[in-house]
Amino acid sequence: MNKQSLRNVWAIYTRELAGYFGSPVAYVFIVIFLLLLGFFTFYVSNFFEFGQADLRGFFQWHPWVFVILVPAVAMRLWAEEQRLGTIELLLTFPVSLPQIMLGKFLSAWSFLGIALLLTFPMVFTVIYLGQPDMGGVISGYLGSFLLAGAFLSVGQMTSSMTRSQVVSFILAVVISLFLILAGYPPVNAVLNGWGAPMVLVNLISDLSFLTHFISMQKGIIDLRDVLYFASVIGFMLFAGAVVIQNRRIA
Amino acid sequence: MAMIEIKNLTKFFGAYKAVDDVSFTVKKGEILGFLGPNGAGKSTTMRMITGFIPPSAGTALIGGCDIIEDSLAAREKLGYLPENAPVYPDMTVVRYLDFCARIRGFVEPERSRKVEETLEKCFLTEVTYQSIDTLSKGFKQRVCFAQSILHDPEYLILDEPTDGLDPNQKHEVRQMIRQMSPQKVIILSTHILDEVDAVCSRAIIIANGRIVADATPDALRAQSPSHGAVCVTVGAAAPEPLIQQLTQIEGVKTTEVLAQSDGDLKLRVYPQSDTTVIADSVVASLMQGDVAVKSVFVEQGRLDEVFRNITSNSH
Ligand SMILES: Nc1ncnc2c1ncn2[C@@H]1O[C@H](COP(=O)(O)OP(=O)(O)O)[C@@H](O)[C@H]1O
Ligand SMILES: [Mg+2]
Numbered sequence: 053m054n055k056q057s058l059r060n061v062w063a064i065y066t067r068e069l070a071g072y073f074g075s076p077v078a079y080v081f082i083v084i085f086l087l088l089l090g091f092f093t094f095y096v097s098n099f100f101e102f103g104q105a106d107l108r109g110f111f112q113w114h115p116w117v118f119v120i121l122v123p124a125v126a127m128r129l130w131a132e133e134q135r136l137g138t139i140e141l142l143l144t145f146p147v148s149l150p151q152i153m154l155g156k157f158l159s160a161w162s163f164l165g166i167a168l169l170l171t172f173p174m175v176f177t178v179i180y181l182g183q184p185d186m187g188g189v190i191s192g193y194l195g196s197f198l199l200a201g202a203f204l205s206v207g208q209m210t211s212s213m214t215r216s217q218v219v220s221f222i223l224a225v226v227i228s229l230f231l232i233l234a235g236y237p238p239v240n241a242v243l244n245g246w247g248a249p250m251v252l253v254n255l256i257s258d259l260s261f262l263t264h265f266i267s268m269q270k271g272i273i274d275l276r277d278v279l280y281f282a283s284v285i286g287f288m289l290f291a292g293a294v295v296i297q298n299r300r301i302a
Numbered sequence: 303m304a305m306i307e308i309k310n311l312t313k314f315f316g317a318y319k320a321v322d323d324v325s326f327t328v329k330k331g332e333i334l335g336f337l338g339p340n341g342a343g344k345s346t347t348m349r350m351i352t353g354f355i356p357p358s359a360g361t362a363l364i365g366g367c368d369i370i371e372d373s374l375a376a377r378e379k380l381g382y383l384p385e386n387a388p389v390y391p392d393m394t395v396v397r398y399l400d401f402c403a404r405i406r407g408f409v410e411p412e413r414s415r416k417v418e419e420t421l422e423k424c425f426l427t428e429v430t431y432q433s434i435d436t437l438s439k440g441f442k443q444r445v446c447f448a449q450s451i452l453h454d455p456e457y458l459i460l461d462e463p464t465d466g467l468d469p470n471q472k473h474e475v476r477q478m479i480r481q482m483s484p485q486k487v488i489i490l491s492t493h494i495l496d497e498v499d500a501v502c503s504r505a506i507i508i509a510n511g512r513i514v515a516d517a518t519p520d521a522l523r524a525q526s527p528s529h530g531a532v533c534v535t536v537g538a539a540a541p542e543p544l545i546q547q548l549t550q551i552e553g554v555k556t557t558e559v560l561a562q563s564d565g566d567l568k569l570r571v572y573p574q575s576d577t578t579v580i581a582d583s584v585v586a587s588l589m590q591g592d593v594a595v596k597s598v599f600v601e602q603g604r605l606d607e608v609f610r611n612i613t614s615n616s617h
Pocket of ligand 1: 347
């Protein structure tokens with residue numbers, strides 16, 4: 053990447069990020085995100101009664117909260133440009149499509165990262181409760197951030213397909229849900245019960261976000277998991293670019 | 303060589319041919335008016351020239367750079383004002399222009415200077431810090447126009463640049479376009495005929511996706527049926543004898559009554575051909591009679607007549 057490419061990505065990135073924080077929706081999103089996680093962690097997981105000084109009861113809910121909230125963050129990325137017609141200027145600026153995709157993605161990902169960082173009181177709580185495995189906490193957060201990025205890339209792809217934010221949202225939720233459920237142990241058990249060969253069941257669950265996410269909660273940062281998320285993100289950004297390139301504007 | 307070359311541009315939407323084999327070249331200093339009724343294919347052509355939609359066939363060269371093969375280089379040279387002036391509503395004017403300046407590769411301190419200069423040039427200083435969604439239609443249009451000229455592009459594509467502006471604003475924008483034109487290649491689309499007269503050095507009329515005329519506004523006007531006709535207003539008189547008298551003149555084809563009121567009689571005398579000059583003999587003939595001549599003028603022809611003729615024939 054040369055200097056101007058970086059400048060272009062940066063220009064798109066800052067514009068989008070300012071867009072997030074310039075609208076009240078962003079703050080509403082963060083509040084809902086924190087409330088949902090708090091509710092699940094403290095009321096459903098019974099965090100305190102568990103009496104354990106680790107964050108598993110907190111992280112385990114992230115996929116289910118993300119599956120609803122991340123598509124909501126992603127839906128405006130392209131749908132809004134198409135609705136406003138600003139896509140016509142964006143795509144005729146001397147900026148390449150990968151630069152635009154990357155700038156948009158990184159800005160929304162940063163926003164999700166900030167929301168994630170705001171859960172820091174959880175970390176203090178476990179430190180207060182006992183001697184948490186800090187490695188586990190860090191790899192848990194990293195896994196959660198990567199998971200958010202993967203959901204986001206799916207959402208950006210569906211957003212590029214339509215000018216309607218609602219359609220984008222629904223598509224993203226459906227695809228994301230599918231990608232979680234493929235690795236959800238109860239679902240795998242059902243597949244096994246139907247007599248599906250073990251190899252197939254393992255393959256399906258290997259393709260799931262959940263399998264790799266859970267693996268990262270164990271306190272080990274496995275390069276394969278990181279690579280998995282990176283390739284999902286890369287693939288989805290590429291798919292989004294292809295959709296935009298071949299869009300039939302109305 | 304500074305020019306835009308359009309080569310056989312064609313666009314199908316499904317089976318519908320919106321643009322049909324359009325070719326032309328525009329040189330530096332020219333302001334090309336792209337004229338046509340709604341739905342003629344003006345915007346579609348401009349979207350292909352600027353690289354927004356891929357043509358079904360043909361291409362456009364912007365200063366020698368192919369908009370398909372060498373898209374980024376071609377886009378760098380272009381300034382584009384799309385139809386309806388789309389701008390991000392949640393940004394302030396200055397932030398939006400700063401964003402565009404970054405994209406165009408300006409770095410500080412030049413970037414701020416460019417933005418400021420453009421704000422002034424487009425009469426936007428009073429709304430510098432205003433959020434775009436609170437602006438009136440005219441101001442939004444000007445913000446988008448500002449974006450298109452910020453980097454002082456050599457090639458300017460303007461899709462209905464004065465759409466939705468009031469007469470004063472229209473005048474300002476046209477003046478700006480005229481002032482910039484010596485160093486630039488400008489293509490602007492419009493369905494307002496006055497605009498062609500006011501700013502364009504050349505006009506292309508397009509109907510149903512095809513070019514049906516390509517000439518200077520004056521040459522187009524000369525195709526008007528009323529071109530060269532003599533209009534006279536005389537004091538009250540019976541029309542019939544006067545018509546007979548005028549139609550007998552050498553070179554006159556017909557005479558028609560335009561208006562008749564209690565005081566005045568207004569006539570239009572048509573020559574037999576475009577090139578016949580009849581003004582002098584019409585005046586001489588009128589002087590012989592005993593009617594009071596109140597006004598005489600030679601019609602230049604009317605663009606709207608030509609426009610209507612050309613665009614309705616092509617159906
Ligand atoms: N994306 C599209 N899909 C289908 N038809 C289109 C599309 N864009 C334009 N058209 C059609 O192409 C024709 C030309 O449109 P346009 O170029 O916008 O005309 P103009 O700008 O001259 O008013 C119209 O009949 C319009 O309905
Ligand atoms: Mg149009």
